[in-house]
Amino acid sequence: MGVAVMKLRNPPVNSLSLECLTEFTISLEKLENDKSIRGVILTSECPGIFSAGLDLLEMYGRNPAHYAEYWKNVQELWLRLYTSNMILVSAINGASPAGGCLLALCCDYRVMADNPKYTIGLNESLLGIVAPFWFKDMYVNTIGHREAERALQLGTLFSPAEALKVGVVDEVVPEDQVHSKARSVMTKWLAIPDHSRQLTKNMMRKATADNLIKQREADIQNFTSFISKDSIQKSLHMYLEKLKQKKG
Numbered sequence: 001m002g003v004a005v006m007k008l009r010n011p012p013v014n015s016l017s018l019e020c021l022t023e024f025t026i027s028l029e030k031l032e033n034d035k036s037i038r039g040v041i042l043t044s045e046c047p048g049i050f051s052a053g054l055d056l057l058e059m060y061g062r063n064p065a066h067y068a069e070y071w072k073n074v075q076e077l078w079l080r081l082y083t084s085n086m087i088l089v090s091a092i093n094g095a096s097p098a099g100g101c102l103l104a105l106c107c108d109y110r111v112m113a114d115n116p117k118y119t120i121g122l123n124e125s126l127l128g129i130v131a132p133f134w135f136k137d138m139y140v141n142t143i144g145h146r147e148a149e150r151a152l153q154l155g156t157l158f159s160p161a162e163a164l165k166v167g168v169v170d171e172v173v174p175e176d177q178v179h180s181k182a183r184s185v186m187t188k189w190l191a192i193p194d195h196s197r198q199l200t201k202n203m204m205r206k207a208t209a210d211n212l213i214k215q216r217e218a219d220i221q222n223f224t225s226f227i228s229k230d231s232i233q234k235s236l237h238m239y240l241e242k243l244k245q246k247k248g
Protein backbone atom coordinates (compact mmCIF):
# COMPACT_ATOMS: atom_id res chain seq x y z
CA MET A 1 0.00 0.00 0.00
CA GLY A 2 2.98 2.33 -0.44
CA VAL A 3 3.90 2.43 3.22
CA ALA A 4 7.43 2.09 4.56
CA VAL A 5 8.34 1.19 8.12
CA MET A 6 11.40 2.98 9.45
CA LYS A 7 12.89 1.31 12.51
CA LEU A 8 15.39 3.27 14.55
CA ARG A 9 18.32 1.02 15.36
CA ASN A 10 21.21 2.57 17.28
CA PRO A 11 21.64 0.45 20.40
CA PRO A 12 21.53 0.64 23.30
CA VAL A 13 19.13 3.61 23.45
CA ASN A 14 18.67 4.95 19.88
CA SER A 15 20.46 8.17 20.73
CA LEU A 16 20.68 10.43 17.70
CA SER A 17 24.39 10.45 17.01
CA LEU A 18 25.70 12.43 14.06
CA GLU A 19 25.97 9.23 12.03
CA CYS A 20 22.47 8.12 13.00
CA LEU A 21 20.99 11.56 12.17
CA THR A 22 22.70 11.59 8.79
CA GLU A 23 21.53 8.09 7.88
CA PHE A 24 18.02 8.93 9.01
CA THR A 25 17.94 12.07 6.85
CA ILE A 26 19.25 10.22 3.78
CA SER A 27 16.72 7.39 4.20
CA LEU A 28 13.94 9.89 4.54
CA GLU A 29 15.04 11.75 1.43
CA LYS A 30 15.09 8.47 -0.54
CA LEU A 31 11.57 7.64 0.60
CA GLU A 32 10.39 11.15 -0.21
CA ASN A 33 11.73 10.74 -3.76
CA ASP A 34 10.12 7.33 -4.20
CA LYS A 35 6.74 8.10 -5.70
CA SER A 36 5.38 4.68 -4.71
CA ILE A 37 5.71 5.56 -1.02
CA ARG A 38 2.91 7.64 0.50
CA GLY A 39 3.39 6.96 4.17
CA VAL A 40 5.99 6.06 6.78
CA ILE A 41 5.54 4.38 10.14
CA LEU A 42 8.33 5.46 12.46
CA THR A 43 9.21 3.06 15.25
CA SER A 44 12.11 1.54 17.14
CA GLU A 45 13.95 -1.72 17.13
CA CYS A 46 15.49 -1.13 20.58
CA PRO A 47 13.41 -2.89 23.24
CA GLY A 48 11.65 -0.41 25.53
CA ILE A 49 13.18 2.68 23.95
CA PHE A 50 11.81 4.73 21.09
CA SER A 51 14.73 7.16 21.20
CA ALA A 52 16.81 8.69 24.02
CA GLY A 53 16.96 11.87 21.95
CA LEU A 54 20.02 13.77 20.85
CA ASP A 55 23.28 12.05 21.61
CA LEU A 56 24.69 13.73 24.69
CA LEU A 57 28.19 12.66 23.70
CA GLU A 58 27.91 14.79 20.55
CA MET A 59 27.22 17.81 22.75
CA TYR A 60 29.74 17.20 25.50
CA GLY A 61 33.52 17.64 25.46
CA ARG A 62 33.78 18.41 21.73
CA ASN A 63 34.91 21.52 19.89
CA PRO A 64 32.73 24.36 18.50
CA ALA A 65 33.13 23.14 14.90
CA HIS A 66 31.73 19.76 15.92
CA TYR A 67 28.80 21.34 17.77
CA ALA A 68 28.00 23.47 14.70
CA GLU A 69 28.15 20.45 12.36
CA TYR A 70 26.00 18.39 14.70
CA TRP A 71 23.39 21.10 15.09
CA LYS A 72 23.19 21.68 11.34
CA ASN A 73 22.31 18.01 10.94
CA VAL A 74 19.74 18.13 13.76
CA GLN A 75 18.07 21.06 11.99
CA GLU A 76 18.20 19.22 8.66
CA LEU A 77 16.49 16.12 10.00
CA TRP A 78 13.84 18.17 11.75
CA LEU A 79 13.05 20.22 8.64
CA ARG A 80 12.78 17.08 6.50
CA LEU A 81 10.55 15.28 8.96
CA TYR A 82 8.35 18.21 9.87
CA THR A 83 7.76 19.29 6.28
CA SER A 84 7.53 15.81 4.76
CA ASN A 85 4.87 15.36 2.11
CA MET A 86 4.41 11.78 3.27
CA ILE A 87 2.02 10.69 5.98
CA LEU A 88 4.08 10.06 9.09
CA VAL A 89 2.72 7.93 11.91
CA SER A 90 4.84 7.16 14.95
CA ALA A 91 4.49 3.86 16.76
CA ILE A 92 6.07 4.86 20.06
CA ASN A 93 7.16 1.58 21.59
CA GLY A 94 9.35 2.89 24.38
CA ALA A 95 10.83 5.84 26.24
CA SER A 96 10.86 9.02 24.21
CA PRO A 97 12.57 11.92 25.98
CA ALA A 98 13.66 15.23 24.37
CA GLY A 99 14.86 14.60 20.80
CA GLY A 100 12.92 11.32 20.86
CA CYS A 101 9.76 13.27 21.60
CA LEU A 102 10.75 15.72 18.86
CA LEU A 103 10.77 12.91 16.28
CA ALA A 104 7.33 11.81 17.39
CA LEU A 105 5.98 15.37 17.38
CA CYS A 106 7.01 15.73 13.73
CA CYS A 107 4.62 12.94 12.80
CA ASP A 108 1.03 13.47 11.73
CA TYR A 109 -0.26 10.96 14.28
CA ARG A 110 1.25 9.39 17.38
CA VAL A 111 0.33 5.98 18.79
CA MET A 112 1.99 5.09 22.11
CA ALA A 113 2.34 1.79 23.96
CA ASP A 114 0.44 1.67 27.22
CA ASN A 115 3.36 0.97 29.52
CA PRO A 116 3.82 3.37 32.45
CA LYS A 117 7.58 2.75 32.32
CA TYR A 118 7.67 4.62 29.00
CA THR A 119 7.65 8.38 29.24
CA ILE A 120 7.62 11.12 26.64
CA GLY A 121 8.25 14.87 26.70
CA LEU A 122 10.73 17.65 26.21
CA ASN A 123 12.81 17.31 29.39
CA GLU A 124 15.70 19.60 28.38
CA SER A 125 15.36 21.82 31.46
CA LEU A 126 16.16 18.81 33.68
CA LEU A 127 19.53 18.55 31.93
CA GLY A 128 20.29 22.23 32.54
CA ILE A 129 19.82 23.03 28.86
CA VAL A 130 17.08 24.88 27.00
CA ALA A 131 14.84 23.50 24.26
CA PRO A 132 15.49 25.58 21.13
CA PHE A 133 12.68 27.84 19.88
CA TRP A 134 11.67 25.45 17.11
CA PHE A 135 11.26 22.53 19.56
CA LYS A 136 9.12 24.92 21.61
CA ASP A 137 7.10 26.08 18.59
CA MET A 138 6.23 22.52 17.68
CA TYR A 139 5.26 21.73 21.28
CA VAL A 140 3.00 24.78 21.38
CA ASN A 141 1.45 23.76 18.04
CA THR A 142 0.72 20.32 19.46
CA ILE A 143 -0.41 20.87 23.06
CA GLY A 144 -1.11 24.60 23.26
CA HIS A 145 0.75 27.46 24.91
CA ARG A 146 -0.14 26.92 28.56
CA GLU A 147 0.58 23.19 28.66
CA ALA A 148 3.80 23.70 26.69
CA GLU A 149 4.92 26.52 28.98
CA ARG A 150 4.45 24.37 32.06
CA ALA A 151 5.87 21.17 30.56
CA LEU A 152 8.94 22.92 29.15
CA GLN A 153 9.80 24.69 32.40
CA LEU A 154 9.35 21.56 34.47
CA GLY A 155 10.91 19.26 31.85
CA THR A 156 7.89 17.01 32.27
CA LEU A 157 8.18 13.43 31.10
CA PHE A 158 4.59 12.26 30.69
CA SER A 159 3.35 8.72 31.23
CA PRO A 160 1.33 7.41 28.27
CA ALA A 161 -1.97 8.24 30.03
CA GLU A 162 -0.81 11.78 30.85
CA ALA A 163 0.58 12.25 27.34
CA LEU A 164 -2.78 11.30 25.90
CA LYS A 165 -4.62 13.65 28.23
CA VAL A 166 -2.46 16.65 27.37
CA GLY A 167 -2.30 15.79 23.64
CA VAL A 168 1.37 14.87 23.28
CA VAL A 169 0.14 11.59 21.75
CA ASP A 170 -3.09 10.84 19.91
CA GLU A 171 -3.74 7.31 21.07
CA VAL A 172 -2.53 4.87 23.71
CA VAL A 173 -2.94 1.16 23.05
CA PRO A 174 -1.75 -2.11 24.62
CA GLU A 175 1.92 -2.65 23.82
CA ASP A 176 1.30 -5.59 21.48
CA GLN A 177 -1.10 -3.51 19.40
CA VAL A 178 1.08 -0.46 18.71
CA HIS A 179 2.09 -1.58 15.24
CA SER A 180 -1.31 -2.85 14.12
CA LYS A 181 -2.91 0.37 15.35
CA ALA A 182 -0.31 2.48 13.52
CA ARG A 183 -1.14 0.53 10.35
CA SER A 184 -4.86 1.01 10.73
CA VAL A 185 -4.38 4.73 11.35
CA MET A 186 -2.22 4.86 8.22
CA THR A 187 -4.95 3.18 6.17
CA LYS A 188 -7.40 5.87 7.25
CA TRP A 189 -5.01 8.68 6.32
CA LEU A 190 -4.18 7.04 2.97
CA ALA A 191 -7.82 7.36 2.01
CA ILE A 192 -7.43 11.15 1.82
CA PRO A 193 -6.27 12.47 -1.58
CA ASP A 194 -2.57 13.27 -1.34
CA HIS A 195 -2.74 16.71 -2.95
CA SER A 196 -5.35 18.10 -0.57
CA ARG A 197 -3.79 16.52 2.50
CA GLN A 198 -0.31 17.75 1.54
CA LEU A 199 -1.48 21.31 0.86
CA THR A 200 -3.31 21.32 4.18
CA LYS A 201 -0.28 20.00 6.04
CA ASN A 202 1.89 22.63 4.39
CA MET A 203 -0.59 25.35 5.35
CA MET A 204 -0.48 24.22 8.99
CA ARG A 205 3.29 23.78 9.29
CA LYS A 206 4.95 26.22 6.89
CA ALA A 207 5.19 29.19 9.25
CA THR A 208 6.86 27.10 11.95
CA ALA A 209 9.38 25.60 9.52
CA ASP A 210 10.06 28.99 7.88
CA ASN A 211 10.78 30.44 11.30
CA LEU A 212 13.82 28.19 11.54
CA ILE A 213 14.75 28.37 7.85
CA LYS A 214 15.10 32.15 8.00
CA GLN A 215 17.50 31.96 10.96
CA ARG A 216 19.31 28.66 10.57
CA GLU A 217 22.78 30.14 10.74
CA ALA A 218 22.01 32.26 13.80
CA ASP A 219 20.44 29.22 15.48
CA ILE A 220 23.61 27.19 14.85
CA GLN A 221 25.69 29.97 16.36
CA ASN A 222 23.38 30.26 19.37
CA PHE A 223 23.54 26.55 19.97
CA THR A 224 27.32 26.43 19.58
CA SER A 225 28.00 29.26 22.00
CA PHE A 226 25.38 28.01 24.48
CA ILE A 227 26.59 24.41 24.55
CA SER A 228 30.26 25.47 24.72
CA LYS A 229 29.73 27.38 27.98
CA ASP A 230 31.54 25.88 30.97
CA SER A 231 28.39 25.99 33.06
CA ILE A 232 26.40 24.05 30.42
CA GLN A 233 29.18 21.52 29.93
CA LYS A 234 29.21 21.06 33.70
CA SER A 235 25.45 20.42 33.74
CA LEU A 236 25.80 17.85 30.97
CA HIS A 237 28.66 16.19 32.82
CA MET A 238 26.51 15.90 35.95
CA TYR A 239 23.59 14.52 33.96
CA LEU A 240 25.79 11.90 32.26
CA GLU A 241 27.19 10.91 35.66
CA LYS A 242 23.65 10.56 37.01
CA LEU A 243 22.80 8.24 34.11
CA LYS A 244 25.86 6.12 34.92
CA GLN A 245 25.13 6.00 38.65
CA LYS A 246 21.57 4.84 38.00
CA LYS A 247 23.10 1.51 36.96
CA GLY A 248 25.44 0.97 39.91
Ligand SMILES: CC/C=C\C/C=C\C/C=C\C=C\CC(=O)SCCNC(=O)CCNC(=O)[C@H](O)C(C)(C)COP(=O)(O)OP(=O)(O)OC[C@H]1O[C@@H](n2cnc3c(N)ncnc32)[C@H](O)[C@@H]1OP(=O)(O)O
Nearest residue numbers: 015052053054055056057095097098099130132223226243
Ligand atom coordinates in the same frame (compact mmCIF):
# COMPACT_ATOMS: atom_id res chain seq x y z
C1 LIG B 1 19.62 29.70 24.47
C2 LIG B 1 19.29 28.44 23.72
C3 LIG B 1 20.06 28.28 22.49
C4 LIG B 1 20.14 27.18 21.80
C5 LIG B 1 19.61 25.85 22.24
C6 LIG B 1 20.53 25.21 23.14
C7 LIG B 1 20.53 24.00 23.55
C8 LIG B 1 19.59 22.94 23.17
C9 LIG B 1 20.35 21.73 23.22
C10 LIG B 1 19.99 20.52 23.09
C11 LIG B 1 18.73 19.90 23.02
C12 LIG B 1 18.76 18.58 23.26
C13 LIG B 1 17.64 17.68 23.16
C14 LIG B 1 18.00 16.26 23.59
O1 LIG B 1 17.52 15.35 23.01
S1 LIG B 1 19.12 16.06 24.87
C15 LIG B 1 19.04 14.33 25.27
C16 LIG B 1 18.00 14.11 26.32
N1 LIG B 1 17.86 12.73 26.59
C17 LIG B 1 17.65 12.26 27.81
O2 LIG B 1 17.52 12.97 28.77
C18 LIG B 1 17.57 10.76 27.93
C19 LIG B 1 18.61 10.24 28.85
N2 LIG B 1 18.52 8.79 28.94
C20 LIG B 1 17.62 8.16 29.71
O3 LIG B 1 16.79 8.74 30.38
C21 LIG B 1 17.72 6.67 29.72
O4 LIG B 1 18.98 6.30 29.21
C22 LIG B 1 16.61 5.98 28.91
C23 LIG B 1 15.25 6.12 29.63
C24 LIG B 1 16.52 6.49 27.48
C25 LIG B 1 16.96 4.45 28.84
O5 LIG B 1 17.18 3.96 30.14
P1 LIG B 1 17.92 2.57 30.34
O6 LIG B 1 17.94 2.30 31.81
O7 LIG B 1 17.37 1.53 29.46
O8 LIG B 1 19.42 2.83 29.79
P2 LIG B 1 20.60 3.61 30.52
O9 LIG B 1 21.38 2.65 31.36
O10 LIG B 1 20.12 4.84 31.17
O11 LIG B 1 21.49 4.04 29.27
C26 LIG B 1 22.31 3.10 28.54
C27 LIG B 1 23.53 3.84 28.02
O12 LIG B 1 23.11 4.85 27.11
C28 LIG B 1 23.61 6.13 27.51
N3 LIG B 1 22.65 7.17 27.12
C29 LIG B 1 21.39 7.30 27.48
N4 LIG B 1 20.82 8.35 26.88
C30 LIG B 1 21.76 8.89 26.10
C31 LIG B 1 21.79 10.02 25.23
N5 LIG B 1 20.72 10.79 25.01
N6 LIG B 1 22.92 10.29 24.61
C32 LIG B 1 24.03 9.54 24.78
N7 LIG B 1 24.07 8.46 25.60
C33 LIG B 1 22.95 8.14 26.25
C34 LIG B 1 23.74 6.00 29.02
O13 LIG B 1 24.60 6.96 29.53
C35 LIG B 1 24.27 4.58 29.14
O14 LIG B 1 25.65 4.62 28.79
P3 LIG B 1 26.70 3.65 29.48
O15 LIG B 1 26.25 2.26 29.16
O16 LIG B 1 26.66 3.95 30.96
O17 LIG B 1 28.01 4.02 28.86
